[in-house]
Amino acid sequence: MKKRLVFSLLIILAFMLTGCDLTFSENGTDGDCTKIITNNKDAQTIVLPDVSGKTLVEAIVSVNGDLNFNPIYVKSNEFLPGKIISYGAGLKAGDVVEVGMTIDLKVAEKPENSVSHDDRIEFVSEISRLTGPNSIENGSDLLDAGIYGTDLGIPVQIDDRIMFLFGDSFSSSGMKGMWTSNFMALTTDTNYNDGLNLDLITNKDNGMTISFAQGKHQNGNETDTSVEVTKIPTGGIQVGDYVYVFFMSIRYWGIAGEWNVNYNQVVRSNKTDLKNWELVNGLKWSEEEAPNFGQIYPFRDSKTGYIYIYGIPGGRNGGCVIGRVKEENFLNKNEYEYQTAEGIWTKGQTGLSIIKQSPYYIVSPQVSELSVSYNEYLNKYIMSFYKNGKLIFVQSDKPDGAFTDSIYLLDQTDYNGIYGGFILPSLTNDGGKSIYMTVSCWKDYNVYWVKVVLK
Numbered sequence: 268m269k270k271r272l273v274f275s276l277l278i279i280l281a282f283m284l285t286g287c288d289l290t291f292s293e294n295g296t297d298g299d300c301t302k303i304i305t306n307n308k309d310a311q312t313i314v315l316p317d318v319s320g321k322t323l324v325e326a327i328v329s330v331n332g333d334l335n336f337n338p339i340y341v342k343s344n345e346f347l348p349g350k351i352i353s354y355g356a357g358l359k360a361g362d363v364v365e366v367g368m369t370i371d372l373k374v375a376e377k378p379e380n381s382v383s384h385d386d387r388i389e390f391v392s393e394i395s396r397l398t399g400p401n402s403i404e405n406g407s408d409l410l411d412a413g414i415y416g417t418d419l420g421i422p423v424q425i426d427d428r429i430m431f432l433f434g435d436s437f438s439s440s441g442m443k444g445m446w447t448s449n450f451m452a453l454t455t456d457t458n459y460n461d462g463l464n465l466d467l468i469t470n471k472d473n474g475m476t477i478s479f480a481q482g483k484h485q486n487g488n489e490t491d492t493s494v495e496v497t498k499i500p501t502g503g504i505q506v507g508d509y510v511y512v513f514f515m516s517i518r519y520w521g522i523a524g525e526w527n528v529n530y531n532q533v534v535r536s537n538k539t540d541l542k543n544w545e546l547v548n549g550l551k552w553s554e555e556e557a558p559n560f561g562q563i564y565p566f567r568d569s570k571t572g573y574i575y576i577y578g579i580p581g582g583r584n585g586g587c588v589i590g591r592v593k594e595e596n597f598l599n600k601n602e603y604e605y606q607t608a609e610g611i612w613t614k615g616q617t618g619l620s621i622i623k624q625s626p627y628y629i630v631s632p633q634v635s636e637l638s639v640s641y642n643e644y645l646n647k648y649i650m651s652f653y654k655n656g657k658l659i660f661v662q663s664d665k666p667d668g669a670f671t672d673s674i675y676l677l678d679q680t681d682y683n684g685i686y687g688g689f690i691l692p693s694l695t696n697d698g699g700k701s702i703y704m705t706v707s708c709w710k711d712y713n714v715y716w717v718k719v720v721l722k
Contacts, residue, residue, distance in 0.1 A: 346375035399713030420705035450476035528561035583635030629668025636687030644699030684709030
């Protein structure tokens, strides 16, 4: 009897030292340290299935009604509303519990401070500050590299990395200190729900950020095209081994929402470098020949084999026109053609001349700070832009428009000074239902990382 008692105590002690829960049953002990929760050795048990990401109904079906579930709602940016986050009370998939028990389930609901202005939007919420001194992930690195305030954050896909293009940036608050016309950062971070870690592209000698092209920082002049205030990115694209950035040369800032553009031009760098940039002299759209292409956003469409360029004039009051070129002809401006009427494409200078005299808009004015993506959840091409105090999506069945059916995302009550939001096909989750974007805010003069969940 004593030997049996000592043996039993030794077994219990061994399980205590290994952190295992021990329950005796008619079949002995569980050798895999699976947690067994039952006070009745004759009770039937069930192994908890993995229900993470499922709905309550799906969880009930998965246990054939053998358990009762008690939902505990938790505000979450990571899981969609109504989706199960985990079991409660420290339970996990693989644990063994008694049939008929009531088990807590943590179920996601909308996060704090989320908003929805449209019945097609589940919610829009800020995940984090992408830039600025209040950015948990990137604030100190940016300050060390000479960046206190910045804007835009236009995403560009480079193989399995994403490059963000930022605009006019300043080393001190209030848009003061060292003025950098633009800078770039990379990320390989794919956990979009807890912020985004940036790797700044910096000068190895002084640690400061690198610009793809500095503006002249001259005093503006409304009519003199030889004058330049700054150079600001409007989009970018990878073609082969090179990354191409489109930028506008601004010569004059007018009243809020108005500015004059000398031209839009392209620079490029090898995708493994991204520190040394050269002008692509053949890809330049001047104000004189193409005023509607002062701001150009490029988009590759795998379905048609074209690279499309979406154009708007300087400022925030123009409409959107479109051009296209086969990818193999990307560097040959003479091969670009422009939509001059619905379904009508006219090549080269002839097309530009027609658009200059009578632009064919795929989105009517006003369009500003635009970006384009394909969304598999909607099965639509979507364009994001700012209009009349609101950030919106518009949709189309085709990359060349027309884009209609506006979805209202955010306005000035949500972010005081909001003026731009940028999207990219890879910045999605849940089959395109969750969309992640950068959002510029004038009040803080910095960039937010924002999540949009569609219904």
